[in-house]
Amino acid sequence: MTAEGSTAPQIIQGGMGVGVSGWRLAAAVARAGQLGVVSGTALDAVLARRLQRGDPGGHARRALEQLPLPGVAGRILARYFVPGGLAPRTPFRPVPRTALRHNQARAELTVAANFAEVYLAKEGHRGLVGVNYLEKIATASAEAAYGAMLAGVDYVLVGAGVPAQIPELLTELARQRPARLSVPVAGPDAGQEQHPLRFDPLAVFGAHRGPSRRPHLLAIVSSAVLAAYLVRSPATRPDGFVLEGADAGGHSAPPRGPLRLDEHGEPVYGERDRIDAAKVRALGLPFWLAGGYAGPRALAEAKAAGACGVQVGSAFALCEESDLRADLKREALARAVRGEMDVRADPNASPTGFPFKTAQLPGTLTEQDVYEGRRRLCDLGYLRTAYRTARGGIGYRCPAEPVEEYVAKGGRIEDTVGRRCLCNALTSTVGLGQTRAGGYAEAPLVTLGKDLGFLAHLLPAGAQGYSAADVIEHILAPS
Structure with missing residues (x-):
């Protein structure tokens, strides 16, 4: 599998958090000959808040000048751009929340x-x-992928679910034809229905220059069974896989079978959760291994198993070009070098119900007093889910919203225990957190993988940091 005739990359830089894998990091990795990846999560809020910060360097405005959609850039700048930036402690203007009903501004x-x-x-x-x-x-x-395709994105990677609808979505968008998705809507008595979504680029934006080509799709999966399921039909078949183990940062698939927790409250993974790379290899599509592969020996092992290479997250999240807040990066590196970094797989933190890796850092939502000091609310809503109301309409709920509101919407109270608002926390992690009435600032939450052994090679004694190029050089070194 190639893009524009180039060979498949040996290293895929993970798309992390909200904005941690920003354009600077992806560009640095791409310039070094590997696959640089931007995180596509909540980019609408990221752009709006960067503009409200005054767009230092003019980068966002420079990009918007190239947007091939007449009038769109001007409307966005009129709504969000603040010359010189908002005054300190001024709240950001909100963005429209994602929903099943079309919203032109969104x-x-x-x-x-x-x-x-x-x-x-x-x-x-x-x-x-x-x-x-x-x-x-x-x-x-659909809207997110279309925007990336207008800019000529080479690869789309999709995880945290079953991306069975994405191959056809990308194909239709590349042809500028109406694309369709089915979104689950929870019904009464634990039932579920599928709600159709339709996105027609020409109807929404009028005549314009469309995408130059269809990008490659990599499905991020945690089992050979899911990979085989996706391959069985041309409609669901991706162009390759990233096989992500339980040690990787961010969301992880829950263990198979009944959930068991260890003495630290983390999910216990067993033999059934190991990914059978040989079975994936037999499917005939290229794949990469992820979760503890940030080193030359791990790359060699991946290739011996038939992989094209590896996906690496944490090593890039902590490098100079990532958009992780500088103070959080310094603290994480200092603790890791001292051997004091504790990364836990929290089964309750994420509103999705998937285990989520959290780095135990002071001042973040991993601290119980910080968590309890935050008033629960859901105003960004990326992880909220749709449900059928008693009157037959469609509503939205999130286990991280106020408990009484969630229960009133038919949610189970036990699903609210320990839930963190990842949407607000992760935007704060890259310095774009919201300021509330009274001056309260949203606390951050840092996610990393379990394996931080790469730092022994990337941070020699006295070093304060390292670059994305250093990560790549380390991984590609002779094993």
Whole structure:
């Protein structure tokens, strides 16, 4: 599998958090000859808040000038751009929340934000750039992917769910034809229905220059069974896989069978949860291994198993070019070097119900007093889910919203225990957190993988940091 005739990359830089894998990091990796990936999660909020910060360097405005959708950039700038930036402690203007009903302003912002991030990541070089999406945020998938495709994205990576609908979605969008998705809507008595979504680029934006080509799709999966399921039909078949083990950062698939927790409250994974790379190899599609592969020996082992290479997240999340907040990066590196970094798989933190890796850092939502000091609310809503109301309409709920509101909407109270608002926390992690009435600032939450052994090679004594190029050089070194 290639893009524009180039060989498949040995290293895929993971698409992490909300904005941690920003365009600067993806560009640095792509310039070094590997696949740089931007995180596609909540890019509409990221763009709107960067503009409200005054767009330092003018990068967002430079990208929006190239957006091939007449009038869209001007409307976005009129709504969100603040010359010189908002005054300190001034709340950001909200963005429209994702929903099943079409909203023109939301569609324009989502497409433009994904276009801008990919455009900047690809600017000035011919390397490969991808974008990573969460399947669980299906209500934004079509607009987000279309924006990235308008900028010429080379790869789309999709995880945190079963991306069975994405191959046809990308094909239709590449042809500028109406694309369709089915989004689950929870019904009464634990039932579920599928609600159709339709996105027609020409109807929404009028005549314009469309995508130049269809990007490659990599499905991020945690089992050979899921990979085989996706391959069985041309309609669901991706162009390759990232096989992500339980040690990887961010969301992980829950263990198979009844959930068991260890003495630290983390899910216990067993033999049934190991990914059978040989079975995936037999499917005939290229694949990469992820979760503890940030080193030359791990790369050699992956290739011996038939993989094209590896996907690496945490090593890039902590490098100089990532958009992880500088103070959080310094603290994480210092603790890791001292051997004091504790990364836990929290089975309750994420509203999705998937285990989520959290780095135990002071001042973040991993601290119980910080968590309890935050008033619960859901105003970004990327991880909320749709449900059928008693009157037959469609509503939205999130286990991280106020408990009484969630229960009133038919949610189970036990699903609210320990839930963190990842949407607000992860935007704070990249310095774009909301300020509330009274001056309360949203606390961050850092996610990393379990394996931080790469730091012994990347941070020699006295070093303060390292670059994305250092990560790549380390992984590609002779084993």
